[in-house]
Structure formats: structure tokens, C-alpha cells
Amino acid sequence: MEQWIQLTIDGITLGGVYAVIALGYTLVYGVLRMINFAHGELFMMGAFGGFYTLDAFENHTTMNDSLPSLTIALAIFAGMGTSVILAILMERLAYRPLRHAPRLAPLISAIGVSILLRNLMLRWTNARRQVFPQVFPRGSIEIGDVNVTYIRIFLVALSILFMLLLYIFIQRTKTGTAIRAVAEDRDTAALMGIDVDRTIVLTFVSGAALAGAAGVCYAMYTTNAAAGMGFLPGIKAFTAAVLGGIGSVPGAMFGGYFLGLSESYSTKLIGAQYKDVVAFVLLVLVLIFRPWGFFGKREDRRA
Amino acid sequence: MVQQRRRLPRSLTSEALRERIDRMRATSGGAQLFRFGPYALLPLLGAIAALSPALLSTRLTFLLILIVAYLMMRIVDNLYGVAVLALALALLPTAMDGFERNIMFNVALYTVLGIGLNVVVGYAGLLDLGYVAFFAAGAYLYALVVAPDAGASEWAQNWDLGLTFWPVLPLALVAAALIGVALGVPVLRLRGDYLAIVTLGFGEIIRIMANNEDYYTSGPRGLFLLPKPPFFGRELDTAQELYFVVLVVAFVAVFAAERIRDSRVGRAWEAIREDEDVASSMGIDTTVYKLLAFAIGAAIGGVGGVIVAAKQGSVFPTDFNLDVSINVLALVIIGGMGNVRGILLGALLVVGLPDVLRDFNLDLGFVTFQNVGADYRLVIFGAALVAVMVLRPEGLLPSRRRAAEFREAELLEQEYAT
Numbered sequence: 001m002e003q004w005i006q007l008t009i010d011g012i013t014l015g016g017v018y019a020v021i022a023l024g025y026t027l028v029y030g031v032l033r034m035i036n037f038a039h040g041e042l043f044m045m046g047a048f049g050g051f052y053t054l055d056a057f058e059n060h061t062t063m064n065d066s067l068p069s070l071t072i073a074l075a076i077f078a079g080m081g082t083s084v085i086l087a088i089l090m091e092r093l094a095y096r097p098l099r100h101a102p103r104l105a106p107l108i109s110a111i112g113v114s115i116l117l118r119n120l121m122l123r124w125t126n127a128r129r130q131v132f133p134q135v136f137p138r139g140s141i142e143i144g145d146v147n148v149t150y151i152r153i154f155l156v157a158l159s160i161l162f163m164l165l166l167y168i169f170i171q172r173t174k175t176g177t178a179i180r181a182v183a184e185d186r187d188t189a190a191l192m193g194i195d196v197d198r199t200i201v202l203t204f205v206s207g208a209a210l211a212g213a214a215g216v217c218y219a220m221y222t223t224n225a226a227a228g229m230g231f232l233p234g235i236k237a238f239t240a241a242v243l244g245g246i247g248s249v250p251g252a253m254f255g256g257y258f259l260g261l262s263e264s265y266s267t268k269l270i271g272a273q274y275k276d277v278v279a280f281v282l283l284v285l286v287l288i289f290r291p292w293g294f295f296g297k298r299e300d301r302r303a
Numbered sequence: 304m305v306q307q308r309r310r311l312p313r314s315l316t317s318e319a320l321r322e323r324i325d326r327m328r329a330t331s332g333g334a335q336l337f338r339f340g341p342y343a344l345l346p347l348l349g350a351i352a353a354l355s356p357a358l359l360s361t362r363l364t365f366l367l368i369l370i371v372a373y374l375m376m377r378i379v380d381n382l383y384g385v386a387v388l389a390l391a392l393a394l395l396p397t398a399m400d401g402f403e404r405n406i407m408f409n410v411a412l413y414t415v416l417g418i419g420l421n422v423v424v425g426y427a428g429l430l431d432l433g434y435v436a437f438f439a440a441g442a443y444l445y446a447l448v449v450a451p452d453a454g455a456s457e458w459a460q461n462w463d464l465g466l467t468f469w470p471v472l473p474l475a476l477v478a479a480a481l482i483g484v485a486l487g488v489p490v491l492r493l494r495g496d497y498l499a500i501v502t503l504g505f506g507e508i509i510r511i512m513a514n515n516e517d518y519y520t521s522g523p524r525g526l527f528l529l530p531k532p533p534f535f536g537r538e539l540d541t542a543q544e545l546y547f548v549v550l551v552v553a554f555v556a557v558f559a560a561e562r563i564r565d566s567r568v569g570r571a572w573e574a575i576r577e578d579e580d581v582a583s584s585m586g587i588d589t590t591v592y593k594l595l596a597f598a599i600g601a602a603i604g605g606v607g608g609v610i611v612a613a614k615q616g617s618v619f620p621t622d623f624n625l626d627v628s629i630n631v632l633a634l635v636i637i638g639g640m641g642n643v644r645g646i647l648l649g650a651l652l653v654v655g656l657p658d659v660l661r662d663f664n665l666d667l668g669f670v671t672f673q674n675v676g677a678d679y680r681l682v683i684f685g686a687a688l689v690a691v692m693v694l695r696p697e698g699l700l701p702s703r704r705r706a707a708e709f710r711e712a713e714l715l716e717q718e719y720a721t
Contacts, residue, residue, distance in 0.1 A: 034496070035496040035499075035500065093689070093693075094689045094692075094693070097693045098692060098693065098696075101692070101696060102696075102708070103495050103496075104428070104430060104495065105692045105696050106692070107430065107495065107496055107499060108430075108632075108636055108688055108692050109688065109689050109692040109693065111432075111499075111629070111632075111688060112684070112685045112686065112687070112688025112689040112692065113685065113689060114685070115629060115681055115682075115684055115685035115688065116682055116684075116685025116686050116689070117685070118681075118685075119679075119681035119682040119685060120682050120685075122681075123678055123679065123682065231625075235500065235503070235504070238500060242497075273511070273514075273515045274511065274515065276507070276511060277507075277508050277511055279504075280501075280504030280505070280507065280508055283500070283501060283504060284489055284490070284501055284504070287490075287492075287493055287497055287501065288489055288492070291492070291493075291497075
């Protein structure tokens with residue numbers, strides 16, 4: 001029993017990370033009908049943004065002793081900033097010129113960006129994992145026989161906070177309304193006086209900010225950062241977005257937790273070595289039987 | 304929605320637009336200018352081959368060969384031209400050292416893989432990011448059924464099938480084609496981006512399975528001490544001899560692929576690529592033709608896998624990571640989708656050039672990049688994929704039809720604007 005509770009906690013932690021990344025896929029897909037293949041790399045670059053910022057403060061240990069929360073916030077904001085800047089560049093150089101090209105073109109361009117960033121970081125780090133500074137206080141809470149570390153609680157709380165913020169941003173603000181309008185019908189939105197280019201950039205920016213923050217948190221959680229760290233979470237988050245119905249914000253959140261939990265339980269039911277296969281199998285099953293996902297609208301079946 | 308509205312059927316495009324497309328086609332085929340090209344270039348190629356060991360550094364030789372090959376490919380449009388190209392490719396390794404022969408082997412091997420993937424991506428328009436799955440299937444099949452040695456897996460030791468290279472070749476062809484169909488069935492309904500991600504997943508699943516199914520594959524320890532292909536009482540064990548094997552396979556593959564493209568099947572693929580819904584309403588059985596594309600592409604990949612397993616004498620799960628799929632896709636796209644000559648150029652650029660520039664150092668004054676070919680090759684591919692899509696989406700050496708398709712949307716755009 002304790003083991004199942006532990007697995008559930010694992011799944012929720014991981015699911016939160018997937019959900020936050022999945023939101024980026026869903027937002028960009030909503031406005032551009034394009035899978036941003038390089039989104040997992042934004043997650044990775046965010047983690048490195050946080051890592052190098054902490055690294056630059058050579059006295060981070062002393063700073064951490066006095067003000068741990070400030071250090072953590074600094075790392076997360078640095079990660080968000082890195083991803084946002086990259087996302088703006090990416091959109092401008094690799095995607096915008098292809099907005100009216102055949103569908104294959106932006107996809108290949110996105111694959112190109114993804115390869116470029118991953119291998120650039122691979123060279124930069126000499127293909128070595130970087131040990132992420134231990135900024136987060138160690139320790140855990142014992143509930144019965146179940147052990148929950150502080151960082152997990154932090155991760156779960158932060159992912160829920162980010163999702164709420166995004167939800168409010170999309171539903172309540174003027175920019176959010178513009179994003180939804182462009183997702184609905186770009187041409188009509190333009191006729192209503194919405195600056196479509198600006199809205200698309202803002203969509204990328206909000207997705208990237210979430211990915212960057214998730215990257216830093218994930219790196220703190222796993223205590224390392226590596227050039228290849230964005231690949232699997234990227235694919236899994238995409239799966240999560242499809243599970244929930246791509247284009248749907250609540251769907252991405254649901255998909256993230258669903259995938260996190262399935263993956264976590266599968267380590268016990270099937271075996272840890274096939275943990276990564278679960279996401280792919282789920283993806284294929286959903287696309288075959290319910291391509292619009294759990295929360296997507298049935299009529300716009302885009303698969 | 305927006306995308307669909309822009310894709311007007313041919314018959315509805317304006318007269319002016321059709322004229323512009325015709326004009327573009329006329330200018331892109333510079334073939335007429337160089338009628339005698341292939342013959343004039345033969346002595347040039349011979350001269351380079353003859354002089355290279357004595358006068359030129361290996362790097363320069365390779366670059367020259369690249370340029371000549373490029374020029375030849377631009378102008379080769381008849382059987383004589385192809386024969387000249389074949390002869391040149393067959394003679395080249397005789398003037399090379401071991402390192403360069405290895406490069407030529409890899410270029411030829413990736414040309415074969417490129418032709419296979421091109422059937423799926425270039426002809427049928429199905430973006431497959433898991434091509435490595437078929438390559439791995441061929442390689443592991445070879446490792447499992449050939450005469451086992453100390454490095455074989457438990458399964459291979461138990462069964463001891465003891466086949467040799469030549470019977471495995473057709474066997475791999477069939478087995479890979481079946482795997483292609485098996486992986487193709489679940490993804491029949493998927494298009495574009497979804498197809499790309501799911502196929503990528505298949506490639507990863509195959510690698511993870513190779514890593515974990517210890518009884519069959521020995522897991523990460525890999526399978527080794529595999530026999531070389533026998534040939535009239537001896538073994539083909541040098542890079543040059545195996546290069547000839549790949550070259551023959553490549554020519555067979557090119558011939559088959561071009562014949563299929565020009566057949567009824569090829570026309571059906573073209574229709575599916577242009578618009579699947581229209582194709583199916585015109586009576587084309589899209590299921591059959593899409594599966595056929597997967598099967599043929601996979602079969603060619605499987606054969607490539609057998610050859611590489613035989614050449615290396617070993618297979619490891621790490622040989623079959625995503626980078627293989629990316630390399631093959633990059634060479635097909637950079638070279639020019641849908642065109643065999645483009646693929647050869649792509650293989651030279653994507654597989655050959657980085658090896659030649661392996662220990663090349665680029666000094667920009669303020670910063671030095673060391674070992675550009677070895678370390679930065681994938682960085683450069685990434686940038687090249689973006690650049691090709693933005694600047695020349697049809698690739699360097701596209702088929703004329705594919706170029707017209709890629710430009711069509713652009714031309715329509717201009718047409719709307721005016």
C-alpha cells in the first residue's frame with residue numbers, strides 16, 4: 001500500500017512537470033496549428049539558464065544559506081528569461097517566414113531548431129551532465145510510512161500555481177482573449193483589429209516561460225542538467241497535450257497528470273525499463289481511438 | 304482551415320499562375336545547356352583520381368569530387384550519364400586511402416537509406432522520423448540468424464541458424480517490409496505532425512527493446528564477431544569490397560525507386576501527397592498505397608541494416624538512436640525531396656563532408672571552433688534544415704515537380720496579393 005501511495009506521489013510530481021510543458025505545446029498548436037518540435041529544447045535551455053545564473057554567483061552557497069527562497073526565485077526567473085528570448089528568436093527566424101508554406105516546412109524547420117539547440121548545448125557542456133547546485137533545502141515530511149521530500153511539495157504547488165496563472169491569463173486578460181480569438185480564426189481576428197503577429201509572439205512567450213520555469217524546477221528535482229534532458233519530457237508532454245485534446249488548456253493539465261500517473265504505476269506493473277514506452281503506446285492508442293483527446297472538440301479532428 | 308482554403312486544385316488556378324509555374328520549371332532545368340557535360344567531365348574526374356595521391360591533399364580531393372559529382376548530377380538526365388556516374392563511383396575508391404574509402408562506404412550506405420526514406424517522405428509525403436527502426440531490424444536480423452560466434456546472443460546460440468550474408472539480404476527485405484506494414488497500419492489515419500511524432504516513438508521503442516530484450520539482443524552488451532559476407536570461397540572484408548556491395552544495392556534501389564515512381568503506384572502516391580481526401584475520392588485506395596510506401600521504404604532500410612551489420616561485424620542498441628533517422632531525413636531534405644540525384648548530393652554533404660572536415664578547426668579570430676566536422680556536424684545540420692526550409696524549401700537539387708509544389712503555395716500567395 002505504501003508503495004502505491006509513493007508511486008502516486010511520484011506520478012503527481014512528474015505529471016505536474018509534464019502538464020506545465022504540455023501547456024506550451026497546446027497554446028502554440030492552438031494559434032499556429034503547428035507542433036513546436038523545439039519546445040522540449042526550450043525546457044532544457046531554461047534549465048541551463050538557471051544553472052549558469054547560479055554558477056555565475058560563485059558565492060551561491062552563502063547566498064543560499066541566508067536567502068534560499070531568493071536564490072530559487074532567481075534561478076527560475078533566469079530560466080524563464082532564457083527560454084523566452086530563445087522562443088522569440090525561434091519564432092522570428094525559423095517559423096514566421098514559413099507561416100504560409102506547406103505544412104511540412106515549419107515542422108522540418110522546428111526539427112532543425114531542436115537539433116541545433118540540443119547539439120549546441122552538447123558541445124557547450126562537452127556532453128557531460130552538469131550537477132545542479134543544491135539550492136533547495138533537503139529534508140522531507142513523513143506521513144505514516146510515506147516519505148515526501150520538500151522539493152516535491154514545492155514542485156506540485158508551483159505547477160498548480162503556474163497552471164492557475166496561465167488559466168487566468170488566457171481567460172481573463174485582453175491578451176488572453178486575443179490569443180483565443182487568433183486560435184479560433186486568424187483571419188477574422190485580424191479583421192477585428194487584433195495584431196496577429198504580436199499575439200503569436202506572445203503565445204510563444206507564455207509557453208516558453210512555463211517551459212523555462214519547468215526546466216529549472218525539474219533540474220533542481222533531478223539535481224542535474226544535461227543537453228539531452230529536454231527530449232523525453234518534450235515528447236511526453238506532447239503526448240500529454242494530445243491525451244487531453246491538443247488546443248485545450250484544461251486538457252493539457254489533465255493529460256499531464258494522467259501520463260505522469262500511468263508512467264509511475266507502470267514502473268511497478270510492467271517494469272522500470274519500459275517506463276518510457278508507456279507514453280508512446282498511450283499516444284498511439286489515443287490517436288487511433290480518440291484523436292480529439294479527452295477534452296478536445298470532436299468536430300476539429302486534426303490528426 | 305486557413306491552410307485548406309489556400310490549396311486550390313490545379314484546374315482552378317489562374318492562367319497567369321500556370322504560366323509562372325511553367326516559366327519556373329523551364330528555368331530550373333538547366334539540362335539543355337550541358338548536353339555534352341557527362342562526357343567532358345569524365346576525363347576531368349579521371350585526372351583528379353589519378354593526380355590525387357601525388358599532388359593534392361585528401362581533403363581537397365574530396366571537395367573536388369564533390370563539385371564534379373554535383374555538376375554531373377545536375378546534368379545527368381539520360382542512361383549514358385547514369386552509366387558514366389556509375390563508372391566514376393566504381394573507380395573512385397581505387398584512388399583513395401582507407402579513411403576515404405570508409406567515407407565513400409558511408410556515403411553509399413546513406414544514399415541507400417535516403418532512397419528508402421525518400422519513397423516514404425518524398426514520394427508519398429508521409430513524414431517518418433523513425434526510419435532507424437527498419438535499419439535496426441535489418442541489422443539485428445543479420446546478427447540473429449548468421450552462424451553464431453562467441454559474441455552472439457543466447458537465442459542465436461540456441462537456434463544456430465547458420466545463414467550467410469546473401470540469403471539474409473532478401474530475408475531482411477521481406478522482414479523489414481512486414482515490419483513497415485505492421486507499424487504503418489496503426490498510423491494510417493495520422494497526418495503530418497502526428498505521424499512524425501508517432502513514428503519517432505516507434506524508432507525509440509525499437510531501440511529500448513533492443514536494450515532490454517537480453518535473451519535476443521544481449522542488451523547493451525551488443526552482438527559482435529559477426530561473419531563477413533562470403534564470396535566465392537573468400538570473405539569480403541575490406542571497406543572497398545563492401546563499398547561495391549552497397550553500390551550495387553544503391554543502383555538497384557535507385558532503378559527500382561524511379562521505376563515505381565513513374566508507374567501507376569507512383570502517380571497514386573503523388574495524388575495522396577498533394578491531397579489525400581481528393582485522392583481517395585478519385586478512387587485511389589489510400590490505405591493500400593500508403594502501406595506500400597511504408598513497406599518499400601522499410602525494405603530498403605532493412606537491407607541497409609544488414610549491410611552495416613556485416614561491415615561493422617557488430618550491432619549495439621546505441622547504433623540505432625534518433626540521430627540516424629535525423630541524418631537520413633536531413634540528407635533527403637537538404638539534397639532535394641523526391642529526387643534521387645538530390646539524395647546522392649545530400650549524402651555527400653551530410654555524411655561525407657563532416658567526416659572529411661572531422662579535425663578541421665575554424666578560427667574566427669575571436670573564437671575557435673575545433674573539430675568542426677566531428678563535433679559541430681549536428682549543430683550545422685540543425686541550422687541547415689532551418690535555412691533550407693526558409694530559403695529553398697525544395698532542397699538543393701529537387702525534382703522539378705516537387706519544386707513546383709513547394710513554390711506553388713508561394714506563388715498563390717503572391718497571386719492573392721496582387
